Amino acid sequence: MQMKRRxxxxxxxxxxxxxxxxxxxxxxxxxxxxxxxxxGGATCARYLxxxxxGALDVVLIEPAEVYHxxxxxxxxxxxxxxxxxxxxxxxxxxxxxxxxxxRDRAVAVDRAARQVTTAGGETLAYxxxxxxxxxxxxxxxxxxxTLADAEVMPHAYKGGAQVQLLRAQIEAMPEGGTFxxxxxxxxxxxPPGPYERISMVAHLLTQVNPTxxxxxxxxxxxxxxxxxxEEGWETHYPGMITRIGPDMGGTALEVxxxxxxVVADGVVEKVDVCNVIPPQMAGAIxxxxxxxxxxxxxxxxxxxxxxxxxxxxxxxxxxxxxDMPKSAFSANSQAKVAAMVIRAELTGSRAFPAKYSNTCWSxxxxxxxxxxxxxxxxxxxxxxxxxxxxSQTGEDAALRRTTYEESLGWYAGxxxxxxx
Amino acid sequence: MGWRGFLxxxxxxxxxxxxxxxxxxxxxxxxxxxxxxxxxxxGFWTQCKGCHEIGAGARIRIGPPLSGLFGRRAGAxxxxxxxxxMARMGADGLTWNWGTxxxxxxxxxxxxxxxxxxxxxxxxPQDRADLIAxxxxxxxxxxxxxxxxxxxxxxxxxxxxxxxxxxxDPAWGEYLAAECQTCHxxxxxxxxxxxxxxxxxxxxxIAMHAYKRKLRPHPVMxxxxxxxxxxxIAALAAYFATSGE
Ligand SMILES: Cc1cc2nc3c(=O)[nH]c(=O)nc-3n(C[C@H](O)[C@H](O)[C@H](O)COP(=O)(O)OP(=O)(O)OC[C@H]3O[C@@H](n4cnc5c(N)ncnc54)[C@H](O)[C@@H]3O)c2cc1C
Numbered sequence: 001m002q003m004k005r006r007x008x009x010x011x012x013x014x015x016x017x018x019x020x021x022x023x024x025x026x027x028x029x030x031x032x033x034x035x036x037x038x039x040g041g042a043t044c045a046r047y048l049x050x051x052x053x054g055a056l057d058v059v060l061i062e063p064a065e066v067y068h069x070x071x072x073x074x075x076x077x078x079x080x081x082x083x084x085x086x087x088x089x090x091x092x093x094x095x096x097x098x099x100x101x102x103r104d105r106a107v108a109v110d111r112a113a114r115q116v117t118t119a120g121g122e123t124l125a126y127x128x129x130x131x132x133x134x135x136x137x138x139x140x141x142x143x144x145x146t147l148a149d150a151e152v153m154p155h156a157y158k159g160g161a162q163v164q165l166l167r168a169q170i171e172a173m174p175e176g177g178t179f180x181x182x183x184x185x186x187x188x189x190x191p192p193g194p195y196e197r198i199s200m201v202a203h204l205l206t207q208v209n210p211t212x213x214x215x216x217x218x219x220x221x222x223x224x225x226x227x228x229x230e231e232g233w234e235t236h237y238p239g240m241i242t243r244i245g246p247d248m249g250g251t252a253l254e255v256x257x258x259x260x261x262v263v264a265d266g267v268v269e270k271v272d273v274c275n276v277i278p279p280q281m282a283g284a285i286x287x288x289x290x291x292x293x294x295x296x297x298x299x300x301x302x303x304x305x306x307x308x309x310x311x312x313x314x315x316x317x318x319x320x321x322x323d324m325p326k327s328a329f330s331a332n333s334q335a336k337v338a339a340m341v342i343r344a345e346l347t348g349s350r351a352f353p354a355k356y357s358n359t360c361w362s363x364x365x366x367x368x369x370x371x372x373x374x375x376x377x378x379x380x381x382x383x384x385x386x387x388x389x390x391s392q393t394g395e396d397a398a399l400r401r402t403t404y405e406e407s408l409g410w411y412a413g414x415x416x417x418x419x420x
Numbered sequence: 421m422g423w424r425g426f427l428x429x430x431x432x433x434x435x436x437x438x439x440x441x442x443x444x445x446x447x448x449x450x451x452x453x454x455x456x457x458x459x460x461x462x463g464f465w466t467q468c469k470g471c472h473e474i475g476a477g478a479r480i481r482i483g484p485p486l487s488g489l490f491g492r493r494a495g496a497x498x499x500x501x502x503x504x505x506m507a508r509m510g511a512d513g514l515t516w517n518w519g520t521x522x523x524x525x526x527x528x529x530x531x532x533x534x535x536x537x538x539x540x541x542x543x544x545p546q547d548r549a550d551l552i553a554x555x556x557x558x559x560x561x562x563x564x565x566x567x568x569x570x571x572x573x574x575x576x577x578x579x580x581x582x583x584x585x586x587x588x589d590p591a592w593g594e595y596l597a598a599e600c601q602t603c604h605x606x607x608x609x610x611x612x613x614x615x616x617x618x619x620x621x622x623x624x625x626i627a628m629h630a631y632k633r634k635l636r637p638h639p640v641m642x643x644x645x646x647x648x649x650x651x652x653i654a655a656l657a658a659y660f661a662t663s664g665e
Binding site: 379386 | 450451452453454488560561562564565566567568569570571572573574575591592594596599601602603605606607609610611612613639640642643644647
């Protein structure tokens with residue numbers, strides 16, 4: 001089949017910026033600036049630097065010195081990991097791969113001039129920009145809660161200190177007290193995440209406070225791995241967990257941090273700990289850069305290129321790509337596709353068809369692991385799910401243990417793949 | 421076209437302008453196609469809506485509500501009086517998905533002999549695909565519920581001669597291997613997940629084909645291998661035979 005020029009010009013639909021020869025920078029190398037050193041951004045930076053072997057100038061802008069993974073933070077809540085095991089530094093990305101680390105926050109993007117400005121006032125020019133800032137919370141979307149209330153009612157949904165705070169609050173609960181979670185509406189990062197967290201909180205409470213109760217206020221009809229979680233809760237934590245779905249008032253919610261109350265459909269519930277997982281949107285810098293439509297940044301399914309700018313790629317949670325869930329596995333998978341395409345564009349290396357996949361493991365109780373996964377392909381409109389699998393209810397303990405052990409291997413593998 | 425656009429693009433450095441009045445946008449690299457056109461399918465919904473409701477708050481009418489239909493067991497809406505035939509099919513394991521719905525919408529009685537659904541069926545396969553795509557749009561979205569029914573079918577792309585010539589190409593294998601290395605350690609350590617570095621080429625190829633044919637049991641690996649062509653497996657084998665830092 002003869003390839004038509006418009007086929008690959010297609011992604012320049014906006015017709016403004018075209019895949020021009022890379023601009024020559026001072027040191028003579030094309031530069032890729034990556035905003036955000038998380039699952040998407042750090043993977044992309046590492047692959048760009050590793051595979052281009054010095055032909056690209058790769059700059060990673062990230063304000064934090066240490067990245068605390070959200071993935072496996074629930075296992076820390078349950079007492080299965082220590083906090084330090086979730087921490088990853090950026091040192092090797094600089095030392096082993098020659099990535100330039102900029103320890104700062106990106107605050108502005110001038111797409112016409114192709115440059116990024118940091119909070120410290122540094123200006124960085126780019127040939128390609130990768131935006132991978134993860135999520136931010138939608139202010140005001142949950143009545144009664146603002147980000148300032150996170151010290152009282154933690155979200156614990158961005159990793160780090162918030163997760164420690166939540167664990168400390170759970171441990172300090174009065175005997176027989178009530179833990180409440182406000183589960184988020186779709187779409188949000190890690191579809192099974194809130195429910196794995198419920199399992200881990202239940203496990204911890206069974207150890208330290210067995211008469212405590214858990215309430216989950218949920219605006220959604222259903223959720224990922226629901227059958228598996230409900231079966232596990234029934235088996236391991238009978239009577240401890242109650243889910244208040246949309247039919248019972250899970251949609252008409254308000255919280256009152258000052259009095260530690262949750263109001264569902266007008267009914268006031270006094271609680272001891274309240275984990276608010278708020279409605280979410282793309283990290284603010286994606287909005288500032290002007291590559292979002294609504295809450296997320298739409299991208300081309302074949303390569304994660306922003307629909308609104310040829311020279312910009314958006315990875316991970318911040319992107320709207322279609323069927324992939326917002327997960328570290330997805331962000332990592334998308335990052336490798338984008339890195340391959342960017343490198344091809346800027347250095348003339350070979351390019352290959354995109355491959356996307358995702359698997360999410362969850363721990364329900366000690367050695368009771370389950371998983372869900374799917375593979376994805378770009379269609380004309382979106383990244384589409386073409387095949388999926390999920391653990392089955394009623395699996396034997398040996399299989400569940402193997403699945404859990406697999407998740408440990410995955411954590412070791414993906415963190416090495418992200419941070420080197 | 422496929423990935424070849426990228427090869428060309430990588431080889432050429434030029435700055436053409438998009439010609440004025442160029443054809444409609446054709447995105448590069450479609451490797452799958454959605455099952456049907458939900459917007460067009462909405463047109464056929466008029467044939468169903470006399471008896472069924474769909475969407476938020478859909479209730480039982482003459483027929484059961486069709487929101488959340490994908491992945492649901494036949495005969496499973498509580499409070500709806502199904503035919504004996506439908507109830508039995510559900511008990512036997514009939515679950516609604518692209519394949520079963522296609523058969524049922526084509527000719528309801530061919531799938532469920534005693535169904536009470538008085539519908540003559542939709543004969544044209546494209547019409548059916550579009551109607552079912554409309555129904556699919558009212559079931560769980562995979563980005564929210566990853567295990568939800570797929571929304572697209574993988575295209576059987578002919579691998580062009582120039583790529584076939586790359587058989588066993590470690591550079592291609594290295595790109596493909598990045599996906600394996602999300603779980604399998606690059607340095608060959610094997611905690612929880614086996615090591616796959618420095619495998620003899622032949623063993624690797626045999627193992628991957630065994631997953632592909634579902635002879636080996638692991639679901640993640642069956643899925644991963646199932647989507648690899650013979651040439652991709654060869655490229656991976658070539659890479660892993662020598663990898664391991
Ligand atoms: C409780 C929980 C459990 C989870 N479990 C799993 C799991 O088991 N498996 C899985 O695959 N996923 C899991 N996830 C999801 C996973 O953590 C996210 O989907 C993933 O981190 C998204 O990657 P990202 O690169 O888009 O964003 P992030 O990893 O959040 O990285 C974004 C980075 O960008 C930085 N940043 C933001 N704004 C700026 C700016 N303006 N300038 C510079 N830097 C900036 C941030 O500091 C951050 O380091 C879980 C999430 C939670 C909350």
